[in-house]
Amino acid sequence: MASSFLFRRRVSSLGVVSRSLHGNMEHRWLHLESRIEALVTLVGATRKFSSGTGTTKFDFTDLTRPHTWYPNARRKHRKVILHMGPTNSGKTHNALKQLQSSSSGIYCGPLRLLAWEVAKRLNKAKVPCDLITGQEREEVDGAKHKAVTVEMADVTSDYQCAVIDEIQACRWFIWRLTMLGCRTRGFSFTRALLGISADELHLCGDPAAVPLIQEMLRVTGDEVEVQFYERLSPLVPMKVPLGSFSNIQTGDCIVTFSRRNIYRLKSTGFILGLIR
Numbered sequence: 001m002a003s004s005f006l007f008r009r010r011v012s013s014l015g016v017v018s019r020s021l022h023g024n025m026e027h028r029w030l031h032l033e034s035r036i037e038a039l040v041t042l043v044g045a046t047r048k049f050s051s052g053t054g055t056t057k058f059d060f061t062d063l064t065r066p067h068t069w070y071p072n073a074r075r076k077h078r079k080v081i082l083h084m085g086p087t088n089s090g091k092t093h094n095a096l097k098q099l100q101s102s103s104s105g106i107y108c109g110p111l112r113l114l115a116w117e118v119a120k121r122l123n124k125a126k127v128p129c130d131l132i133t134g135q136e137r138e139e140v141d142g143a144k145h146k147a148v149t150v151e152m153a154d155v156t157s158d159y160q161c162a163v164i165d166e167i168q169a170c171r172w173f174i175w176r177l178t179m180l181g182c183r184t185r186g187f188s189f190t191r192a193l194l195g196i197s198a199d200e201l202h203l204c205g206d207p208a209a210v211p212l213i214q215e216m217l218r219v220t221g222d223e224v225e226v227q228f229y230e231r232l233s234p235l236v237p238m239k240v241p242l243g244s245f246s247n248i249q250t251g252d253c254i255v256t257f258s259r260r261n262i263y264r265l266k267s268t269g270f271i272l273g274l275i276r
């Protein structure tokens with residue numbers, strides 16, 4: 001599902017807005033992380049001191065057990081289904097089918113456009129669905145479903161079904177920071193994974209994340225099931241390189257990994273002409 005946004009014409013301008021939002025968030029998270037690390041060190045010293053008294057104390061500053069920060073989710077015995085496979089293998093499609101048929105639910109994705117696509121899909125299927133991102137809040141009468149960017153994940157309500165897309169971005173905070181996935185936004189995925197209170201939680205992503213997620217969920221008491229997927233259509237490399245951009249044909253997709261490159265390619269008019 002992540003790849004489909006690349007084909008939309010609206011992408012470049014919207015992409016800039018959301019990236020600048022993430023840029024600000026990056027600063028905030030980095031700042032917060034350095035504060036947490038300092039606090040964790042301090043807590044270590046405090047615990048050593050108080051353990052000598054022989055009394056049982058609850059340590060409110062203990063940041064080493066994040067699963068306990070979400071009592072709503074811990075009260076549920078969640079069924080967690082991992083949909084793991086390469087891109088274009090139908091993981092998200094299957095998870096969204098469950099979301100669509102549930103009485104209430106939430107979709108959390110890494111991009112505004114993914115949340116937007118899911119809200120559109122559910123509303124089109126006559127399942128009223130709110131769209132909530134860092135930039136907008138579109139509420140639909142009677143909606144019991146929400147499509148959100150992961151930072152807006154609601155960890156206070158109860159849902160029948162929840163979907164977290166691109167879960168490999170998850171990041172695990174533990175005593176001395178261990179890290180996997182996205183350095184700047186991973187915390188929001190971890191928060192959604194540990195904190196969403198849903199009977200069924202569907203996680204879509206890369207199989208490389210399976211051991212980490214299993215480890216994270218070992219302490220939550222959730223039931224975990226892993227389903228592996230194969231690509232729906234084969235990926236066949238070309239026998240000869242493309243060469244010049246002038247060899248691009250209508251229907252081709254260009255993938256690039258920096259904003260500067262996107263604008264550089266956009267400025268070459270023939271590419272825009274093809275996308276239209």
Ligand SMILES: Nc1ncnc2c1ncn2[C@@H]1O[C@H](COP(=O)(O)OP(=O)(O)OP(=O)(O)O)[C@@H](O)[C@H]1O
Nearest residue numbers: 001002003085086087088089090091092093094204
């Ligand atoms: N059973 C199906 N019937 C019809 N369309 C499907 C089916 N499974 C997947 N698709 C379509 O195939 C495309 C890719 O599926 P999907 O987005 O679920 O893949 P994905 O594995 O989640 O990809 P990504 O890793 O990029 O998010 C989508 O357009 C989806 O609607």
